[in-house]
Amino acid sequence: MSTATIKVDADALDDAFEARGWSDGLPVVAPTRARVDAMLRYCDRPADAELGVMPPRQGVVTPEILAVNAVMAGCRPEYFPVVLAAVEAMLEPAFNLFAVQATTHPCAPCLIVNGPIAAELGINGRYGAFGPGVRANATIGRAIRLILLNVGGAAPGILDRSTQGQPAKYAYCVAENEAESPWEPLHVERGFAPGSSTVTLTAAEGPHNLNDHVSTGAAGILATLAGAMTDMGCNNAYLYGQPTIAFGPEHAAILAADGWGKDAIREYVFEQVRLPRALWAQGGMAGMFEDLFPAADPVPIIKTPADLVIVVVGGFGRHSCWLPTFGDTTRVVTRAITRADGTPLARVADLAG
Amino acid sequence: MAIVEVLVPVAATRTTAHPLAARPARLAGARIGWLDNLKANAGALLDGIAAQLAADAVAPALRMTKNATAAAPEAVMAHLRTCDAVVLAIAD
Numbered sequence: 001m002s003t004a005t006i007k008v009d010a011d012a013l014d015d016a017f018e019a020r021g022w023s024d025g026l027p028v029v030a031p032t033r034a035r036v037d038a039m040l041r042y043c044d045r046p047a048d049a050e051l052g053v054m055p056p057r058q059g060v061v062t063p064e065i066l067a068v069n070a071v072m073a074g075c076r077p078e079y080f081p082v083v084l085a086a087v088e089a090m091l092e093p094a095f096n097l098f099a100v101q102a103t104t105h106p107c108a109p110c111l112i113v114n115g116p117i118a119a120e121l122g123i124n125g126r127y128g129a130f131g132p133g134v135r136a137n138a139t140i141g142r143a144i145r146l147i148l149l150n151v152g153g154a155a156p157g158i159l160d161r162s163t164q165g166q167p168a169k170y171a172y173c174v175a176e177n178e179a180e181s182p183w184e185p186l187h188v189e190r191g192f193a194p195g196s197s198t199v200t201l202t203a204a205e206g207p208h209n210l211n212d213h214v215s216t217g218a219a220g221i222l223a224t225l226a227g228a229m230t231d232m233g234c235n236n237a238y239l240y241g242q243p244t245i246a247f248g249p250e251h252a253a254i255l256a257a258d259g260w261g262k263d264a265i266r267e268y269v270f271e272q273v274r275l276p277r278a279l280w281a282q283g284g285m286a287g288m289f290e291d292l293f294p295a296a297d298p299v300p301i302i303k304t305p306a307d308l309v310i311v312v313v314g315g316f317g318r319h320s321c322w323l324p325t326f327g328d329t330t331r332v333v334t335r336a337i338t339r340a341d342g343t344p345l346a347r348v349a350d351l352a353g
Numbered sequence: 354m355a356i357v358e359v360l361v362p363v364a365a366t367r368t369t370a371h372p373l374a375a376r377p378a379r380l381a382g383a384r385i386g387w388l389d390n391l392k393a394n395a396g397a398l399l400d401g402i403a404a405q406l407a408a409d410a411v412a413p414a415l416r417m418t419k420n421a422t423a424a425a426p427e428a429v430m431a432h433l434r435t436c437d438a439v440v441l442a443i444a445d
Contacts, residue, residue, distance in 0.1 A: 057364075
């Protein structure tokens with residue numbers, strides 16, 4: 001299956017793409033044959049290999065169509081293995097991409113990159129990691145959105161029915177700050193080797209801030225966290241799922257110094273982040289999912305402690321954040337960044353030969 | 354004017370055909386199932402259809418619900434397969 005081409009006025013490229021519905025609204029890099037081929041140098045699969053079908057439009061996913069969109073997003077060619085692994089993760093049935101794409105909820109696939117490839121590509125996991133300023137974060141995240149639009153067909157108001165959308169639908173890609181984490185990194189917790197590189201996908205709202213510049217001990221930080229996460233308006237309050245806490249390194253260090261590991265934090269959140277059942281009598285979504293509502297009172301926001309995802313992201317400063325998700329209808333998926341035969345890739349540079 | 358040739362970023366599609374089930378010749382006496390995804394606007398549509406059916410003295414024989422964010426579980430589908438027709442509203 002070869003990708004079609006068109007000829008356009010180079011000075012009017014953005015208007016031409018926007019008019020055809022091929023754009024996220026920002027200017028794009030022209031996906032010329034030469035640029036797409038350069039991207040595909042970092043892929044050891046045939047350009048036309050079918051990797052799956054992307055809902056809801058049921059677009060056929062090939063390395064070449066992904067590369068076209070990665071070029072448009074401004075990716076450097078060496079970023080492509082991360083884009084490819086992220087797409088494969090989203091296509092796993094557990095991620096439920098159909099619902100993630102089509103829902104009225106504002107969730108967007110968030111990429112969390114672990115392992116040495118994050119440093120090799122310069123993916124930011126420190127200051128402002130969720131924000132602008134670093135090409136790898138911005139363009140890998142943007143490539144995923146363009147793929148969701150152009151392959152998956154998630155045009156706003158058409159097959160993406162998100163009521164309001166959210167800024168993270170432009171780009172949502174960070175690295176975990178493994179160097180400043182006192183704990184095991186996310187991918188190792190999820191069963192991957194410490195030296196491997198992975199990308200983890202979660203269908204999440206934008207980051208919600210957890211600001212505590214006063215507490216000098218774990219108890220205070222955890223109380224702040226519990227107050228912010230006890231949120232009747234988030235899907236996790238009645239649909240559970242796997243929300244993420246991204247601790248800033250300072251908060252993480254304080255917690256670790258007081259003896260708190262990830263599992264203890266998970267138990268704390270399961271026990272303390274709960275909504276009194278009486279609140280649901282006043283409003284909210286419980287009635288719509290009554291069959292899913294547990295007998296517990298107060299009601300936890302996760303089914304089990306293990307469902308809470310914990311990472312360390314950020315630079316200095318006493319901020320953390322949490323990422324509410326779409327709910328338990330989508331599960332967090334981690335994929336290793338590998339060669340076509342499944343061999344873990346130590347460096348993306350190895351692919352280019 | 355500089356002309357540039359670019360690759361089209363939109364993928365080909367592969368859809369699976371799902372042929373429509375045979376419609377019952379008449380609703381009177383038919384076993385009608387009802388699948389409600391519990392969303393408010395879907396409920397409004399179902400209520401409207403129910404009112405129309407009631408005018409013809411047709412009432413649902415089986416009412417099932419499903420989570421709006423996922424496919425109906427197999428147990429629900431098994432019940433619905435006992436029906437001659439099923440009414441499902443998709444809305445939000």
